[in-house]
Amino acid sequence: MYDRIKGFRDFYPREMQSRQQVIETVESTARGYGFRPIGTPALEQAKMYADKSGEEILDELYAFEDRGGREVALTPELTPTVARMVVARQQELSKPIKWVSTRPFWRYEEPQQGRFREFYQTNVDIFGTSDPAADAEILAVAGDALSNLGLTGEDFEFHVSHRDILGGLLEGFDADVDTTAAIRAVDKRAKVDRDEYFELLESAGLSDSQAAEFDDLLGTPEADLDDLVAFAGTDRVAAAVANLQAVLAATESFGVREYCTLSLTTARGLDYYTGTVFECFDSTGEVSRAVFGGGRYDDLIEGFGGQPTPAVGFAPGYATLSLLCQRAGVWPEETLQTDYYVLQVGDTQSVAATVARELRERGHVVESDVSGRSFGAQLEYADSINAETVVIVGERDLENGEVTLRDMESGEQTQVAIDEFPGANTRPTVANFEN
RNA sequence: UCCGGGCUGGGGUAGUGGUAUCCUUUGGGCUUGUGGUGCCCAAGACGUGGGUUCAAUUCCCGCGCCCGGACCCA
Structure with a gap:
């Protein structure tokens, strides 16, 4: 007998049938919006990830030298790959580019709830438009996919935030703030205790009172978003707030407004997000981590050597989505047909x-x-x-x-x-x- | 990488310093014209390596895998 590799899973027919049904529901929802399926390689140059996130990232990847001496890595996520693809055919692709893809990814991490070393994700992305309608369409695909799975607004919620609001507010303080570190701190707000959270904010450059004030601002309710504009008094925050409001307004006509809750403390750890960010949570909290997340990453394509190309997308992973479906009692019956x-x-x-x-x-x-x-x-x-x-x-x-x-x-x-x-x-x- | 818990036929379990219980399952038969109930037969397990011991599935250690957590979450 051979042991299975840690963090990798076998799916037998009954479970596989249910998984395929769930995946097909999500994918067909995206296809219904005109997202076109693409196929992508399992291996990429390791430096594509190292350049973006630093050499340390290679420790968390399945990275190795192939027989031709190439430093390669099993793809840990799709975004760099699609960015590369967009850059490569930038001229010939008509905008907006709307792509969908479902496939496995690999990360060399310790498995725990909702996390494996080999995991499946559907990526849904739009390139080439910064219109709030695009952000809203992404939220709509996400919301429709979940409701097509049989989930309702009772089961989940989208915590919607905006990177530029956070960045803009931090910029407004009279201090030398490490924005990235501060946003990381925000991302940890719910996970660490209060003192630790403030320590993180302070080590990012905020003073004691500034940190308290900043945290206070994060609690601003949706109706009072304009207060943030007044507080910061910068065009940047004004534009960010207006953008977020426009996105939320657009979700109304897509019929997914009810799922969206303003949550400025939702930051997403990822560095490349620039505008709208959101995370989907199990409303009962039984699924301990975010079910999935997404957001706008307007600078990435340019960073990959392309023309400035705004982008927005989301990527549900089936490890956590399955947990949510099971908790909500909508996981397809595992019987053969x-x-x-x-x-x-x-x-x-x-x-x-x-x-x-x-x-x-x-x-x-x-x-x-x-x-x-x-x-x-x-x-x-x-x-x-x-x-x-x-x-x-x-x-x-x-x-x-x-x-x-x-x-x-x-x-x-x-x-x-x-x-x-x-x-x-x-x-x-x-x-x-x-x- | 670190921390906690776990590991007995395919699945679920009982149990023990002297090789293992029960249920289910799988294959066959009763039965090549009526199954999912029954009866009969058969198959199938102590994760792995080492140590202690006359003897280890049982006690100890390493490793592997699983579950949960930390870190990280792209």
Whole structure:
């Protein structure tokens, strides 16, 4: 026996079916908005990550030298890759660029709740527009995806914030503030105790009283956002507040406004965010971390050597999304789906195969015996794969030119002339042939 | 990388310093024309390496994996 690699998982058919259903729901929601599926490599140059986040990041990656002497890394996230792709074809791609992708990523981290070394994410991004409608559309795809999964506003909430409001406010203090460090501190606000939080703010450059004042500002309710503009008195904050208000207003028409709550303490650790940022939380708090997050990153493409290109996106990970769905009781049932089982009695293999083929042509999942099993054993198997209808192709019935249809749920059966089956029916059931 | 807890057939469990209970499962049979109930047969486990011991699944240590947490969260 071989052990599985730590942090990597196997998915057996029942669970896989549910996962695929959930993934398909999210992806098709995005496709419905015109996000186009893309495919991306599992390996990238390691320096793509090192340049962006520093050499230390390589310790948290599956990074190695390949046989050609290239320093490569298994992709820990998609954003740098799509940024690279956008830059490479900048001229030919019509804007806005709207892409969606679902695939695994790898990070060399310690597994814990909602976190694995191999994990799956759907990335949904828009490039080439800074219009608040784009931010709102991203929130809309996120909200629609969750509601298509059966979740409601009772189950989750989007904590929406704005990087530039935070940055602008910090800039307004008469102090030499390390904005990045201060935003990191904000990001930790809920996790560390109050003293530690203030210490972090102070080490970022704020004085004791400034830190208190800043923290106070973060509690500003949505209705009083304009107070922040007045406080800072800068164009930057005024523009940021106006932008956030415009985004929130736009979510109204997308029908996802109800999910959004202003939460200036939501910062996201990520350095590249520039404007709107948001995180999705389980409203009961049972899922200990953010289910997923997203936001605007207007400078990244330029940083990758492209034309200035605004961008906004989000990326649900299925580890946490599954936890949320399970908690909310909307995780798809983990049972196999089989439309038909064609049961053979005696030497009826060829007729059974024809019946099975005709049903498959109608798009169904159809199984038949491939083990030479007995009648009872075949029925038992049909039950074990959760077959809805069993078509019994037996020598006795065939003598009369008939097959027997059996509804596995009710146990009802009926005889059908083989010539009429499946006939014009797209999904023939016992009910279609009962007289 | 660090901290805490765990590891007995595929899954769930009982138990013990002298090799293991029960349930379920899987395969076959009773039964190649009616299953999901029953009966019979069979398969299948002490994560791994080392130490202590006459003897280790049991006690000790390392490692692996799992669960949770810290760090990090791109």
